[in-house]
Amino acid sequence: MSGPMAARMAAGGPGSRSMDFKGSGKRLLKRLAEHRAAVAGVLVAVVISVGLSVVGPKILGHATDLLFGGIVGGQMKPGATKEQVIEGLRAKGDTGMADMLGGVDFTPGQGVDFDAIGEVLLLALAVFAVAGFSMMIGTRLANRAINLAVARLRGDMQAKLQRLPLSYYDKQKRGEVLSRATNDIDNIGQTLQQTMGQMLNSLLTIVGVLVMMFWISWLLALVALVTVPLSVVVAAKVGKRSQPQFVQQWKTTGVLNAHIEEMYTGHTLVKVFGRQKESAEQFAEQNEALYEASFKAQFNSGIMQPLMFFVSNLNYVLVAVVGGLRVASGSLSIGDVQAFIQYSRQFSMPLTQVASMANLVQSGVASAERIFELLDAEEQSPDPRTPRKPERLRGHVEFEHVAFRYDPDRPLIEDLSLTAEPGHTVAIVGPTGAGKTTLVNLLLRFYDVTGGRITLDGVDIAEMSRDELRAGIGMVLQDTWLFGGTIADNIAYGAAKEVTREDVERAARAAHADRFIRTLPDGYDTVIDDEGTGVSAGEKQLITIARAFLSDPVILVLDEATSSVDTRTEVLIQKAMARLASGRTSFVIAHRLSTIRDADTILVMENGSIVEQGSHEDLVSAGGAYQRLYEAQFAQAVAEVD
Structure with missing residues (x-):
């Protein structure tokens, strides 16, 4: 195995960690x-329901005794007692028949009492009807409890995803996170639906049946229990073999979903670079791994039911043989043996059901572990209990000796200080990896500084709530993000309160998006999907810029916001930005230096440090790092023209 798949498997793929079945199972039950x-x-x-179902066979056994006793009594002459008939048989040497009739309740000369049998059967019918009705109520209540528990688990998952730091998403594939939030939660719900009520019913049936079996005959009960250790051994051995396969099955499902999500969102690039074959091979490889894990899990757990059926039939044979001998000896009536055989079936059936549900339970708990693993992930640092906020939000930002590192052993930013005055535009330039975007992530508290502090209007942003901090900041990224809905809804997404259509159109005009929007079939009511199908990359960028304008922020962050628009549109946006930046602090990250010539302050970053700062003219005349960047871009532009 080679390539991306091998790297993923080595980094913690399927089967890399054993499952805490007991702990995850307990946590799942606590949810219920x-x-x-x-x-x-x-x-x-x-x-x-179980109590009445357990009593039912005993009642039916009594009906059998009445029927058999009536048949026996009807074949005898009246006038003698049961004891006299039995003594007569013994006197003739027919001891076996005498012993058997000793366990039968009959009256010589009296035939079958169908009225008594009818009353017993009606009683049995009523008992089973109430048992069925009780089970129906129990099933309905179980479904309600399960749906409530799964709904709450899904809500906790959503809330957890909101509290996780950006670093978690940087390390996880989207498809894997989506798989946990959808497939695994659905699997838990299905597992609980199919096992909760049945499992409880089976366990209580085992207890109830055992009580009745010992009440009827302790000897037959012990015979029936002979096969229980064998059942336990079978269940334990099979469960131990199949559980790791279920863990691997659901982890492999997450890996496969991640690959599909990547290939779908990047299908254009896959085709452009001719990687369809490689993508198909990776899919086939991961699909085969999922097939192997699923087959092994289902096969190992699937053999449990036929094994348990074999044990059940063995139990049935033993009970029938020993029960027949007990009837022949007169120790038990035929009705009691009939009831006991039913009980032996009732006893074996729940054991078989519990065993057959083992694969469902194992699969569900495997998914639960993946969910709880996410719920236990380290969260971003909590907001202060008594957060502070500036008395008046003006947009004065200061970085004071800020230090930051993604990896504790690899410093990225060391002792960085800068000041952004209200209403000024601060441009940040530098080579890739210099720390430009990191600077903005620290300002928005997507990451927390590891040293120094950042203040907003004199208040340390670490002492502010994240919502309060981000409410005053508008951001436009190089990678556009749109959701499924109308263009008007996408623009209005940036507003913290209800806005009118005029507000939306005003923001679109400011971003120079109004013209192209009106050329669409339904104008502002044109529906687009999350991929922005139907609009170009530049038009999507204009929509996101209009969204930022509508939020009316005090601080505006533009991370390569004009990289996807043409030169004419870029000039128009810069003019609009100049108007909107009045009274606002703007941070502009740019690679094309032509877009930030008019910035009040230009910061040149290299290796996490500010090596130069000043206006465009000052930095060009200084002949330093900025001048080298500027000349390199100018030379590139001349070469492209040539």
Whole structure:
């Protein structure tokens, strides 16, 4: 195996970590326990249902005894008692028949009492009807508890995703996160739906049936229990083999989803660079890995049910043989043996059901572990309990001896200081990796500084709430982001309050987006998807710039915001920006120096430090790093013209 797939597998792919089945299972049950009323209702309903279901065979056994006793009594002459008939049989030497009839309740000369049998059968019918109704109520309550628990888990997941730092998303693939938030939660819901009520019913049935079995015959009960250790051994062995495969199955699902999401969002590049074959090969490789994991998990857990059926049939044979001998000896009635055989089936069936549900439970808990792993991920530092905020938001920003590093062992920014006055435009230039975007991420507190501090109008931003800080900052990135909806909705997304259509159109005109929007079939009501299908890259950028204008921020951050627009549109945007920047502090990250000639202050960064700062004219005349960048771009432009 080579390439990206090998790197991912080596970095912690499927099967790289064993599963904490017990811990994750307990946490999942605690989620259900939070809905105590519904769970208590389920428990009561299942206890009633199981209790009545367990009593049913005993009632039917009594009906069998009445029928058999009537048949036996009807074949005898009246006038004698049961004891006299049995003594007569013993006197004739027919001891076996005498012993068997000793366990039968009959009256010589009296036939079948169909009225009594009818009453018993009606009682059995009523018992089973109430048991079924109770189970229906229990199932409904279980579904309610499960849906509430899964809905809350999904809500906790969404809230957690909001609290995770940007560094978490930098290290995780989007497809993997999406897989946990969708596939794994759905799998947990399906697992609970299919196992919760049935598992509880099976466990209570085992207990209830055991009680009835010992009540009828302790000897037959012990015979029936002979196969239980074998069942436990089978379940433990199979479960131990299949559990790691379920963990690998869901982890491989996440890897495959990540690959599909990457290839779908970048399908244009895949085709342009002719990587369809390589992409298909990676998909086939990961799909094969998912197939192998799924097949092994399902096969290993699937053999449990036939094995348990074999054990159940073995139990049935033992009970039938020993029960027949007990009837022949007169120790048990035929009705009791009939009831006991039903109980043995009832006892084996829940064992088989529990075993067959093991694969579902293992799969569900494997997904639960992945969810809890995300929920336990380290969150961004909390906001202060009593956050501060500037008395008046003016846009005065200061970086005071700021230090930052993504990796503790690799410093990126060391002892950086700068001041941005209200209403000024600060341009940040420098080679790739110099720390330009990092500077903006620190200002927005996507990352926290590791040394020094950043202040906004005299208040340390670490003492402000993130919402309060970001409410005054508008941002336009090089990578545009649009959501599925109308163009008007996408522009209005930047407003903190309700805005009118005139406000939206005014912002679009300021960003010079109004002209192209009106040429679309439905104008501002044109619906676009999250990929911005139907509009060009430059037009998408204009929409995002209009969105930033509508937010009316005190601080404006532009990270290569005009990189996707043509030269004429770039000039128009710069003029609009000049008008909108009045009274606002603007941070502009740019590679094309022609876009920041009019900036009040230009910062030149190299290796995380500011090596030069000043106006365009001052920096050009200084003949330093900025002059070298400017000459390099000028020479490149001349070469492109030639």
